[in-house]
Amino acid sequence: MNDFGYSRAASIDEAVALARQPGAMLLAGGTTLVDLSKCDVARPNALVDISRIPGLDEVRLDEDNAAIGALATMSHVAVQAGIRENFPAISESLLLAASAQLRNMATIGGNLMQRTRCVYFRDPAGYSACNKRDPGSGCAALGGIAHDHAVLGASDACIAVYPGDLAVALTALEAVVRTNLREIQIRDFFVEPGDTPQRETVLEPGEMITEIIVPRSPLSANSTYLKVRERKSYEFASASAAVGLAFEADGRTIRDIHVALGGLATKPWRALAVEEALRGKIIDEQAIRDVSRLAVEGAVAQGANAYKIELAPRVVARAILKVGGIQ
Amino acid sequence: MATLRSMELEINGRQHALTLEPRVTLLDALREHLGLTGTKKGCDQGQCGACTVHVDGERVLACLTLAVQAEGRKVTTIEGLAQADGALHPVQAAFVEEDAFQCGYCTPGQIMSAVACIREGHAGSDEEIREYMAGNLCRCGAYPNIVSAVRKAAKEVA
Numbered sequence A: 001m002n003d004f005g006y007s008r009a010a011s012i013d014e015a016v017a018l019a020r021q022p023g024a025m026l027l028a029g030g031t032t033l034v035d036l037s038k039c040d041v042a043r044p045n046a047l048v049d050i051s052r053i054p055g056l057d058e059v060r061l062d063e064d065n066a067a068i069g070a071l072a073t074m075s076h077v078a079v080q081a082g083i084r085e086n087f088p089a090i091s092e093s094l095l096l097a098a099s100a101q102l103r104n105m106a107t108i109g110g111n112l113m114q115r116t117r118c119v120y121f122r123d124p125a126g127y128s129a130c131n132k133r134d135p136g137s138g139c140a141a142l143g144g145i146a147h148d149h150a151v152l153g154a155s156d157a158c159i160a161v162y163p164g165d166l167a168v169a170l171t172a173l174e175a176v177v178r179t180n181l182r183e184i185q186i187r188d189f190f191v192e193p194g195d196t197p198q199r200e201t202v203l204e205p206g207e208m209i210t211e212i213i214v215p216r217s218p219l220s221a222n223s224t225y226l227k228v229r230e231r232k233s234y235e236f237a238s239a240s241a242a243v244g245l246a247f248e249a250d251g252r253t254i255r256d257i258h259v260a261l262g263g264l265a266t267k268p269w270r271a272l273a274v275e276e277a278l279r280g281k282i283i284d285e286q287a288i289r290d291v292s293r294l295a296v297e298g299a300v301a302q303g304a305n306a307y308k309i310e311l312a313p314r315v316v317a318r319a320i321l322k323v324g325g326i327q
Numbered sequence B: 001m002a003t004l005r006s007m008e009l010e011i012n013g014r015q016h017a018l019t020l021e022p023r024v025t026l027l028d029a030l031r032e033h034l035g036l037t038g039t040k041k042g043c044d045q046g047q048c049g050a051c052t053v054h055v056d057g058e059r060v061l062a063c064l065t066l067a068v069q070a071e072g073r074k075v076t077t078i079e080g081l082a083q084a085d086g087a088l089h090p091v092q093a094a095f096v097e098e099d100a101f102q103c104g105y106c107t108p109g110q111i112m113s114a115v116a117c118i119r120e121g122h123a124g125s126d127e128e129i130r131e132y133m134a135g136n137l138c139r140c141g142a143y144p145n146i147v148s149a150v151r152k153a154a155k156e157v158a
């Protein structure tokens, strides 16, 4: 592990000033950063502990939005009545993630910024080729065992999955990431690897997430997060879907629907084709099953991850049927 | 060059003055610097739960917590659970009565996690216990007896 200095920021201004030093990184719950420092994947020379900055650990709800502080813990946010009732997909995505211990430590801002679980990325001693870790070094997963890797949004440089759950729910609910500098729509926040897989979000060095804003609507209140994984609990998604659905007054015509996918793509993935095919339609089980195949339009398998292309549409269909009141 | 930092940690109600590199984890500070070896190191990567301790009453993983992050917080380890006269905490007693371990390596983490699980109100059914104890792996597979012990202790504490 790199030897690093440590300082504790008392304010956002102090944190971003300290974080602009070369080699400095923000430290929140530490569940990604301390782990990756031990693996020698992250090599900070200074950590700026933001976890005690006051006022950023709350959840506020008004008529239009929820505002979730970047330092609120996963366990705290998951059980807030206002979140459970108005944004069930958020609460479910948090409770289905990690373990009780990790959820007590991990923050909402850090959660969005978690890194891939690609085994080659996490093991520099074993595998020198990883473009995400060392740009230009190649990709050990291409031609390796790509069981957990992406079928959507991959490039020749990197096929690593974005592993988080919360960001998938936030993508379906069209959240906004507020930083010390600006507001970023969640669809613009994460970027596909392309030729620069080391860059995963549009955040600039030293920029800090301060809050997540989630708009309230009938769709957000009728939302769910479905996660399918290889163990019953405490495992990342093989495939997951966040869906929000609002009906017309007749209770059967789909006024609006948002669908996002997890565990499949290099970033939280919005399934716009599924949404377009269902908007304005009367809810119908067979139609939903058929249309859910559009979720994996353009998907490319790399051998061991082919099962994801078969699995994902079923997960999408089940999640839509659930919020549609059919199952 | 090692950057050293002085810090005060409150462990099991006692203050300890330490001078450590900031990269030292709470787990290593407990085991290597304070001789509190009850907290176990399994994976050292946040995956097994063997290192579970309480910080300000909440269960966390000591292997992913830097010691310096615990400054000014109250840390409780397995050594701090029994009463001063040695009387076992009800969860400890239930683990003994239900034979909830084999090699015992995961046990301190299981017990610390179970104490919090019960306090959080997440021990209402066997299914809920399994879900909320999922962060504590047991390589011996003592899970059925662990669930029994948590169920029993939850009834006694209630």
Ligand SMILES: Cc1cc2nc3c(=O)[nH]c(=O)nc-3n(C[C@H](O)[C@H](O)[C@H](O)COP(=O)(O)OP(=O)(O)OC[C@H]3O[C@@H](n4cnc5c(N)ncnc54)[C@H](O)[C@@H]3O)c2cc1C
Pocket: A025, A026, A027, A028, A029, A030, A031, A032, A033, A034, A035, A070, A096, A097, A098, A099, A102, A105, A106, A107, A108, A109, A110, A111, A112, A113, A114, A163, A164, A165, A166, A207, A208, A209, A210, A234, A235, A236, A237, B045, B046, B047
């Ligand atoms: C064993 C294990 C299992 C897990 N399982 C799951 C799972 O099933 N689902 C899931 O979604 N996640 C899972 N996780 C990941 C976990 O949710 C993340 O590690 C956690 O949410 C990160 O939050 P943190 O506060 O600990 O971040 P930190 O580790 O403190 O920070 C992570 C990164 O974000 C940056 N950062 C932190 N806060 C900010 C901010 N406010 N603004 C800008 N940058 C910031 C840091 O510089 C760092 O690069 C798992 C983790 C482990 C170890």
Ligand code: SF4
Pocket: A116, A118, A119, A120, A121, A129, A130, A131, A132, A133, A138, A139, A140, A141, A142, A157, A158, A159, A160, A197
């Ligand atoms: S898939 Fe991406 S993260 Fe994994 S080895 Fe290849 S370049 Fe690295």
Ligand code: FES
Pocket: B040, B041, B042, B043, B044, B045, B046, B047, B048, B049, B050, B051, B052, B061, B062, B063, B064
């Ligand atoms: S040693 Fe901390 S979780 Fe395994």
Ligand code: FES
Pocket: B100, B101, B102, B103, B104, B105, B106, B107, B137, B138, B139, B140, B141, B142
């Ligand atoms: S008793 Fe041996 S690991 Fe659990």
